[in-house]
Amino acid sequence: MIAAVQRVAALIGKAGCYFLCISHLAEKLIGAELEVFHVYMLARTCAHMRENCFVDLPGGLLGMLAGGKWQVLKAGDGLDSAGRPYDLPLAYALQPGELDVQRWEIPGETEGHFICADGWDPYGQSVTAAHGKLVSRRIFRPKA
Numbered sequence: 001m002i003a004a005v006q007r008v009a010a011l012i013g014k015a016g017c018y019f020l021c022i023s024h025l026a027e028k029l030i031g032a033e034l035e036v037f038h039v040y041m042l043a044r045t046c047a048h049m050r051e052n053c054f055v056d057l058p059g060g061l062l063g064m065l066a067g068g069k070w071q072v073l074k075a076g077d078g079l080d081s082a083g084r085p086y087d088l089p090l091a092y093a094l095q096p097g098e099l100d101v102q103r104w105e106i107p108g109e110t111e112g113h114f115i116c117a118d119g120w121d122p123y124g125q126s127v128t129a130a131h132g133k134l135v136s137r138r139i140f141r142p143k144a
Contacts, residue, residue, distance in 0.1 A: 008040060016053040017114040018138075019043065019061075020122035021101045025140065026065035028118075034065065062099075062140055069143040076136035088139060099140040104132040114138075 012019070023039050043049040048061040055061060059070035073087035074080055094100055100117035106128055112135065113128035115121040121129050 005037065008037060011051065011053055012036065012040060014053075016040075017122045018055050018058070018101065019049055019053045021114045021116050021120070022055065022058055022061050023065065024116055024120050024122070025099050025101070026062055029062075029066035039065065058138060059140065071141045071143050073139045073141060074136060075139055080136065086136065088137075090134070090137065092137070092139065094139070095141075097142050101138040101140070102134055103136045103138070104129045105135045106132040 019040070020036070023034055023036060027034055040049075040053075042064065043055075043061055044051065046060070046064060048057040048064065049055045059072045062070045075088035075090055075092045076086040077090045078086070080086055094117075101114055102117055103112045103114050104126075105112040109128075111128075113121075113123065113126050113132070115126070115129045117137070123129075
């Protein structure tokens with residue numbers, strides 16, 4: 001068992017929704033379940049993700065878990081949180097082989113929540129996804 005498993009579980013529970021969505025995409029691609037604590041430790045060791053579950057290299061994380069190389073594009077309207085234009089419009093239609101993770105927010109609240117476009121919600125049935133607004137998407141595109 002990993003050291004401080006309860007602390008890691010709290011970190012994943014508080015801010016791990018994007019990390020868990022990427023893990024879910026990997027499970028679908030490989031057709032097998034992954035052990036979340038093991039994946040967390042791998043992601044940290046390979047520097048794809050910070051201790052607080054902030055994913056720095058989402059394409060690298062998906063590639064590590066499912067194989068292949070992945071480019072991640074942001075879809076949205078206007079500017080992203082860093083003040084840059086999005087790569088794709090929010091209404092972008094997925095192309096064959098692409099995968100989609102959505103970011104939802106409740107207007108007036110500062111924290112968002114990620115779910116998979118197939119409806120899988122790492123929280124189960126989050127209030128944010130049920131009553132919020134889709135604000136952006138992460139499009140995972142396989143690289144040739």
